[in-house]
Amino acid sequence: MMTLAFGLLALSAFFLWYRKASWGWSLVLAALIIGIVIFVQDVDFSTNLGIQL
Amino acid sequence: MSQPIVTPELARALNFVGMMAMVGVLIGAIIIQFYYRELPCTLCLLQRLAMVGVAVGAAMNLMLGPDARNYGVCLVSAVFGMAISLRQSMLHINPFFDKSTGLPTMESTANMPFGESILGLNMYVWGVVIFGTVMLAVAIAQLFHGQFEPSKKEPKWLSQLATIGVGSLVVVVALQTVLTFLECGPGDCPNNGGWDWWILR
Numbered sequence: 001m002m003t004l005a006f007g008l009l010a011l012s013a014f015f016l017w018y019r020k021a022s023w024g025w026s027l028v029l030a031a032l033i034i035g036i037v038i039f040v041q042d043v044d045f046s047t048n049l050g051i052q053l
Numbered sequence: 054m055s056q057p058i059v060t061p062e063l064a065r066a067l068n069f070v071g072m073m074a075m076v077g078v079l080i081g082a083i084i085i086q087f088y089y090r091e092l093p094c095t096l097c098l099l100q101r102l103a104m105v106g107v108a109v110g111a112a113m114n115l116m117l118g119p120d121a122r123n124y125g126v127c128l129v130s131a132v133f134g135m136a137i138s139l140r141q142s143m144l145h146i147n148p149f150f151d152k153s154t155g156l157p158t159m160e161s162t163a164n165m166p167f168g169e170s171i172l173g174l175n176m177y178v179w180g181v182v183i184f185g186t187v188m189l190a191v192a193i194a195q196l197f198h199g200q201f202e203p204s205k206k207e208p209k210w211l212s213q214l215a216t217i218g219v220g221s222l223v224v225v226v227a228l229q230t231v232l233t234f235l236e237c238g239p240g241d242c243p244n245n246g247g248w249d250w251w252i253l254r
Contacts, residue, residue: 006230
């Protein structure tokens with residue numbers, strides 16, 4: 001999952017550099033959505049959120 | 054008609070500086086990772102992901118010209134990174150809860166900081182500083198609307214600057230992608246630091 005997110009960003013940067021692609025922002029948003037999914041999976045809401053935050 | 058304070062060319066040059074700052078932080082993080090032989094945790098990698106997002110937004114401003122959408126990419130990435138950094142700082146800032154059990158304790162060693170500190174601050178606290186700075190910089194940058202006006206012919210030096218700068222971003226992001234795959238593989242990333250590469254298991 002994390003590799004996929006970085007891979008999308010790498011593609012976005014590459015096509016921006018190679019073709020001046022203006023659609024790279026959608027790949028960035030897709031990578032951030034994957035990041036949010038990873039983040040939500042990482043948080044143990046039952047024990048951590050209530051006590052430590 | 055008077056010349057705007059921030060011309061499209063100046064805005065692109067400033068975006069180059071911002072993008073290279075993010076690239077510098079990412080290179081520094083990779084060097085520290087190998088120097089201390091400490092793999093980044095999931096939250097650390099998510100902060101790097103957000104930094105790359107900020108850098109790509111700045112790179113789009115640099116390559117395609119300043120645009121509100123590109124600044125939006127920077128801002129959304131910075132907000133995401135700030136959430137991750139604050140979460141990780143909160144996990145380590147309060148020593149009165151044992152991280153392993155989640156129960157209150159008076160042992161100040163129950164929740165030690167993660168990783169080495171740089172200039173007195175841990176990497177995730179630096180994350181709060183960096184993403185806060187990005188938000189402020191993007192907000193201030195958008196005050197100057199002269200940059201959004203159509204620009205004349207692109208100067209050659211700016212075109213070369215953009216090619217070299219974004220090229221370096223591509224190399225760093227590709228390196229980070231490979232390192233992430235070697236560390237995590239296709240599944241979840243390890244959370245406990247150390248030197249436990251997925252590829253070596």
